[in-house]
Amino acid sequence: MTRTFWQPPHLRRDEDHEGRGATWLELFYDLVFVAAIAQLASYFSANLDWSGFATYIAFFVPIWVCWLGATFYATRFDTDDLSDRLASLFEMAIVAAMAVQVNAGLTDASVEFAICYILFRILLILQNLHAGYHVPEVRGLTTIYALGFGTGAVFWLISLLVPLPWRVGFWAIGILIDLTTPFMASQWVTQFPPSVTHLPERFGLFTIIVLGESIIGVVQGLSEHDWGVLSIVAAFLSLSIAFSLWWLYFDSVDGSPLQRIKDGNVVIAMGWVYAHLPLAICLTTMGIGVERMVSNGVQVVPSTADRWLFCGSVALCLCLLGAIHRVTWTLGSPHVRRIVGTYRLGSAAFVGVLAIASTPLNSLTLIVLVAIACAVQVGLDLRRNLVL
Known part of the structure; x- marks a missing residue:
């Protein structure tokens, strides 16, 4: 089978999703989240108290949000070409680094964890801007996503300058902005919905x-x-x-x-x-x-x-x-x-x-x-x- 190793992103419409299953890349991509979830479970099991639970949630939510952002991008724009595969490799490396920080807990690893999250969001922002550049009809959607994710990342960046527990508070604001961004782009999301299959x-x-x-x-x-x-x-x-x-x-x-x-x-x-x-x-x-x-x-x-x-x-x-x-x-x-x-x-x-x-x-x-x-x-x- 001949494979094109580079092609510009294109919008996947409903007909493009008919009969589409998870790709081999997506299945491989999920493996790093298997490792991250296992690390989270191991940490919480060893620190079964309210402090351990707070740390567990503080790490779990950003890791899940990373998976969510990558999944929504892939369901709309992935082409499984060289650029997509390299982006997936870097994202997996970042999530692996986040998983490594989990066992150290918030006190010792919150700065490193935050840096990893910021890097992941920057990569996702670049992917959306890249897609908007090549698919002008969705540029309104990708621009709002990039602005929303960028604003959320700014709060994570500010969190590096403040001590705990304020740092986690800035994380929460950043996550909230990330999760509300689709509502800010609701007109565009309605026009270009993600795949229902x-x-x-x-x-x-x-x-x-x-x-x-x-x-x-x-x-x-x-x-x-x-x-x-x-x-x-x-x-x-x-x-x-x-x-x-x-x-x-x-x-x-x-x-x-x-x-x-x-x-x-x-x-x-x-x-x-x-x-x-x-x-x-x-x-x-x-x-x-x-x-x-x-x-x-x-x-x-x-x-x-x-x-x-x-x-x-x-x-x-x-x-x-x-x-x-x-x-x-x-x-x-x-x-x-x-x-x-x-x-x-x-x-x-x-x-x-x-x-x-x-x-x-x-x-x-x-x-x-x-x-x-x-x-x-x-x-x-x-x-x-x-x-x-």
């Missing part, structure tokens, strides 16, 4: 990455504890929780919320996109919780922190899935989607009560009850599909 696949792949932390948690939990019948049962049920959440997400994920952009409703579409950030955070913390529940002994009453980490993560995942499903057209009428969302909130409330009131329960009992709550959701979905 390619983006759901990309978000699905990232969801698989963070779900993998639960698998790793089960394996590590068993490896740190003597094998026994109860440990094996707990490990299997922990896997079933991850499997249930996988089922609930992937049995209905599609691009229907993104189609609202074409109707001018950027809020619902971007709400669906941004719901994946807390979902990714909670799925990762769930994996940490699973590891601690299994490794500390399934007949032991877990600490308050471990109980809240495990049950709270699952409860929030169910809430977020309920929110995502409320705006997923293909699940049915608004009434049906409301019922599905209520199902999710019901199980989330039950798991939340376990976090609050389950002090006497050992880890195995908690895992059993949470696994049942998640399996009930799968059963309700199966019943709904049979009825429909």
